[in-house]
Amino acid sequence: MKVLITGISGFVGSHLAEYLLQEHEVVGTIRQRSRLDHIKHLKDLQLVELVECELRDPFSVEALIASVKPDRIFHLAAQSFVPTSWNSPVDTIYNNAASQINIMEAVRRIKPDCKIQIACSSEEYGHVEAYEVPIKETNPLRPLSPYAVSKVTQEFLGYQYYKSYGLHIVMTRTFNHTGPRRGENFVTSNFSKQIADIEKGKQPPVLYVGNLQAKRDFTDVRDVVRAYWLALEKGVPGETYNIASGSCITIEEMLQKLLSFSKVKIEVKVDPARLRPSDVEILLGDYRKFHETTGWKPEIPLDRTLKDLLNYWRSF
Numbered sequence: 001m002k003v004l005i006t007g008i009s010g011f012v013g014s015h016l017a018e019y020l021l022q023e024h025e026v027v028g029t030i031r032q033r034s035r036l037d038h039i040k041h042l043k044d045l046q047l048v049e050l051v052e053c054e055l056r057d058p059f060s061v062e063a064l065i066a067s068v069k070p071d072r073i074f075h076l077a078a079q080s081f082v083p084t085s086w087n088s089p090v091d092t093i094y095n096n097a098a099s100q101i102n103i104m105e106a107v108r109r110i111k112p113d114c115k116i117q118i119a120c121s122s123e124e125y126g127h128v129e130a131y132e133v134p135i136k137e138t139n140p141l142r143p144l145s146p147y148a149v150s151k152v153t154q155e156f157l158g159y160q161y162y163k164s165y166g167l168h169i170v171m172t173r174t175f176n177h178t179g180p181r182r183g184e185n186f187v188t189s190n191f192s193k194q195i196a197d198i199e200k201g202k203q204p205p206v207l208y209v210g211n212l213q214a215k216r217d218f219t220d221v222r223d224v225v226r227a228y229w230l231a232l233e234k235g236v237p238g239e240t241y242n243i244a245s246g247s248c249i250t251i252e253e254m255l256q257k258l259l260s261f262s263k264v265k266i267e268v269k270v271d272p273a274r275l276r277p278s279d280v281e282i283l284l285g286d287y288r289k290f291h292e293t294t295g296w297k298p299e300i301p302l303d304r305t306l307k308d309l310l311n312y313w314r315s316f
């Protein structure tokens, strides 16, 4: 099968490429400014094909779909960092919505039997009442950031194109996910990198943090990419599925785990610049709908994920 991954050079994209390339022909989109560190080894071995494409430009996307004619598209490319969305709200919403519209428009005209997965987010739930956890797909969406609004938009666009044109589109609302290669802005990776830098003497023994009270449901990226494949193989078009671990911890507890994996004594300090105008207090997902449809369940425990991530940063 010919699989197209948008955002192949990113964190999830590179793991998905590795997961799929044994059995499928994998093509991925990059931009001129994309850093290729995560996939250079795959490109050098000619295991994946990289195509330059500006997803915000309909002509660029049309040419891409016409030349690749994919059987499956995993649409992962996005502005995905919540704090950036407060600095650039218009760009976040425009980028995330326009790229997806361009893909769906090109698919409906050129390759209408192509199945499309849309990477949506648990951030869409936003404000969640204590009695609403674990969160089901039927929970109200109360987004708290421009990023979350962009993901609600992407999800509704997916639904609309399924209903209007019969495209096979499946939406995944993925809760927090991490593992080796996670971008250094995101909390698990940021703390791991700081610990690794302190161990190497590159940073004084002070670790800077933001809001440690938030609760998050973390899944390993390697479980997530398995879920994405199953979403298109077994998921029902037009449906949305939670991808989650089914348990959550505070960011403070996650930090204590990471610190317990290191022998160095580290002081923890709040950096006010890391606090957000509004933060989602709790995300704890109920993934039963996806499990009942596909048989998927998470397999990698959080301790292993965090150790792998810390060792990843130690390797530089």
Ligand code: GDD
Pocket (backbone or CB within 6 Å): 080, 081, 082, 120, 121, 122, 123, 174, 175, 176, 177, 185, 186, 187, 188, 190, 208, 209, 210, 211, 212, 214, 215, 216, 251, 274, 276, 279, 280, 283
């Ligand atoms: N990034 C960051 N850095 N977050 C911190 C820090 C810090 O130093 N200290 C505390 N936090 C808290 C944030 O306030 C937030 O409550 C939590 O840690 C997680 O932050 P992120 O790792 O930046 O992720 P996120 O929850 O905002 O969003 C991620 O998960 C979504 C799915 O729920 C991203 O991966 C999104 O793209 C994804 O959709």
